[in-house]
Each structure stands twice: as C-alpha cells, then as structure tokens.
Amino acid sequence: MNTASTVRPLSRAELEIPLRWAAQEGWNPGLYDAEAFHAADPEGFFGAFLGNELIGSLSAVSYGGRFGFLGLYIVKPEHRGQGHGMTLWRTAMEYLRGQTIGLDGVVERQADYGRSGFALAYRNVRYQGIAPGRQPPATATTVPLAALPFETVARYDAELFPAPRTTFLRPWIGQSESAAFGLPKGGGLAGYGMIRKCHSGWKIGPLFADTPEGAETLFLALRNHAGPGEPVLLDVPEPNADAVALAARHGMTVVFETARMYQGAIPATPLARVFGITTFELG
Structure with a gap:
C-alpha cells in the first residue's frame, strides 16, 4: 500500500x-x-x-x-x-x-490537461543556435535596462504579459551572468530583452519588441553576451511568423516544443510583439 x-x-x-x-x-x-x-x-x-x-x-x-x-x-x-x-x-x-x-505542457500531456479544462492556445517552439562570437552592433539604439527607470520597464512588460509581475521582474532582469537591453522610445520603450546563463548555454527571454526590426536589434545585442560557440536558445510563440523567421534567419533549429494552454479566458496577449517568451515555468 x-x-x-x-x-x-x-x-x-x-x-x-x-x-x-x-x-x-x-x-x-x-x-x-x-x-x-x-x-x-x-x-x-x-x-x-x-x-x-x-x-x-x-x-x-x-x-x-x-x-x-x-x-x-x-x-x-x-x-x-x-x-x-x-x-x-x-x-x-x-x-x-x-x-x-x-501552462506550457509537454505535447504528450496535452490530452491530460484538456481533461482538466485546459484549452490549447498555440505552440511555443524552442529554437537553438550557436553564438558566432562578439559581432559589431547593428545599431547604437539599445541601452542597458539598468540605465532605465525600473517603472519604465515594468510598464512596458505589463502590456505583453497577462498581469503585472513587478516582484518577479526586478530580480529576473538583474540575474548574475545575465544581460538585459531596452530600445528607448520617447519616455518609454519600443522593446526589451534579456539573456541568462543556463545549465547548457544561454536563453533569451523575454524578447519583446514593437517591430521585427526592433526584435532583431535586441536579439543581436543579447546574443553578443554569449561566448563564441555556445548554444543560444529562444522560445518562440509559433503564431508570430516574424519571430519564427528571425530564428530561421540566424540558423536556429527546433529542439523542443510545448502546448500553451489555458483554463479560463485566453489572455489577449499581442503575440505579434512577443518574439520570445520569458520562461516555460512561469509564463
């Protein structure tokens, strides 16, 4: 027993x-x-x-x-x-x-979650590439997030996540061995992203931007933080075709996927501005 x-x-x-x-x-x-x-x-x-x-x-x-x-x-x-x-x-x-x-469930458990009242919203796809080593920055428009008021970052983040998450966000973007950059726009932001050290390689997440060009600028700045030859990972919401194209353009390949599912109303997240989710564990 x-x-x-x-x-x-x-x-x-x-x-x-x-x-x-x-x-x-x-x-x-x-x-x-x-x-x-x-x-x-x-x-x-x-x-x-x-x-x-x-x-x-x-x-x-x-x-x-x-x-x-x-x-x-x-x-x-x-x-x-x-x-x-x-x-x-x-x-x-x-x-x-x-x-x-x-939740971000493994695909083989999707039916189980469905029986608990969760509905599939879309797939999140993990792409992996290799950092080429430090490259000249494409533009000078990115700035370290630490140079910006935290309230500016939190306000932009709240537009792209279903609820404010300030108590999470402050330590997230300040992790050891990480880098975080923003795209200033007037008194606010046109995008931001961070990259962190993982057990294997580096993960970019989130990668939020108003335009594909902004996402590309942030991606290149973040990837520069990884050492040459190291794995770089990006978790992309599949409905964002521009994000999928960004990963393909930089030679990244699919290594994993999850089923993003919700119980209750599916949040009206503007996925066209979400080029990389924050984390499979916390959304």
Whole structure:
C-alpha cells in the first residue's frame, strides 16, 4: 500500500531542488532562476513530501490573484504512478481557484490537461543556435535596462504579459551572468530583452519588441553576451511568423516544443510583439 504524501509550500532554499530536477529532465533552467521565481509568489511553489523527503513539485504562481501559471511539475521517477502528482495538482488548482490559469505542457500531456479544462492556445517552439562570437552592433539604439527607470520597464512588460509581475521582474532582469537591453522610445520603450546563463548555454527571454526590426536589434545585442560557440536558445510563440523567421534567419533549429494552454479566458496577449517568451515555468 502506498503512503500518502504531504503537500506544503516550498521555501526559497527548497526550491533549488525542483530546479535541479528540471535540469535532469532536460528542461535546462537558468542557473540563477530561483531568486526571481520565488519572489514572484513565495507561497506558490508546492512540494510533496514523504516524511522529510521531497519527492515531487508543482509551481502555481499567482500574479496578483488575477492570473496563475503552472510549472515545475515533477515527481521523482521512483515515486511516479502512486498518486503524488495528482495530490500536487489538486493543491495547486485549489490555490489558483477563480483565476485564469496558463501552462506550457509537454505535447504528450496535452490530452491530460484538456481533461482538466485546459484549452490549447498555440505552440511555443524552442529554437537553438550557436553564438558566432562578439559581432559589431547593428545599431547604437539599445541601452542597458539598468540605465532605465525600473517603472519604465515594468510598464512596458505589463502590456505583453497577462498581469503585472513587478516582484518577479526586478530580480529576473538583474540575474548574475545575465544581460538585459531596452530600445528607448520617447519616455518609454519600443522593446526589451534579456539573456541568462543556463545549465547548457544561454536563453533569451523575454524578447519583446514593437517591430521585427526592433526584435532583431535586441536579439543581436543579447546574443553578443554569449561566448563564441555556445548554444543560444529562444522560445518562440509559433503564431508570430516574424519571430519564427528571425530564428530561421540566424540558423536556429527546433529542439523542443510545448502546448500553451489555458483554463479560463485566453489572455489577449499581442503575440505579434512577443518574439520570445520569458520562461516555460512561469509564463
């Protein structure tokens, strides 16, 4: 007879364990993601325990009680098929009750999520390329985000994400070994992006811009931060044909995809301005 697990929120230190599992699963999280993840919603990361042993995780981050996002859904292999994942799922869904909820699910689980009331919105496609080494900047229009008022960045970000996420955004764009740039426009922005060090290579995300040309400028500035010959990854919402073309133009190839699904109203995100999502784990 299987022993029931106990579910409770994870501490900041405990969150490092599911992130290590995610790396073992091949999901390739950032080396410094935990700080920003936990800041997004300190009560939204759940762990399943057998005694004192953490054996499963599921994040259910709530952005201001308006929008929730599920991720880091992992049960240790030796404990799978015993109901621990469903216990986590029920706890997370109860935590996000009454909110629109999103997730980036692996394609083979799409039908399972559908039975839980999630509808497919579009695919997110992970592209990978190789950094050619530092190239001359195409233009001088990008500036480090740190040189801009944080409120300017947060205001632009809120146009392209379903809810404000300032507590997440500040540590996200300030990660160690990362780079973040913006495209100033008047007193605001015409785009911004960041690149961070991951277990394998570097990920660009988000990559937001008003125009394909702006996205290209930011992409080149961010890619310059990676060393020559290192992998560079970009998670593209497939409906944005200009983003798909950008990845193809720079010799990037598809290595992974997810099903972006929602329970509740699908957010009216202007995907034509989303050239790279922030992260599969938090949206």
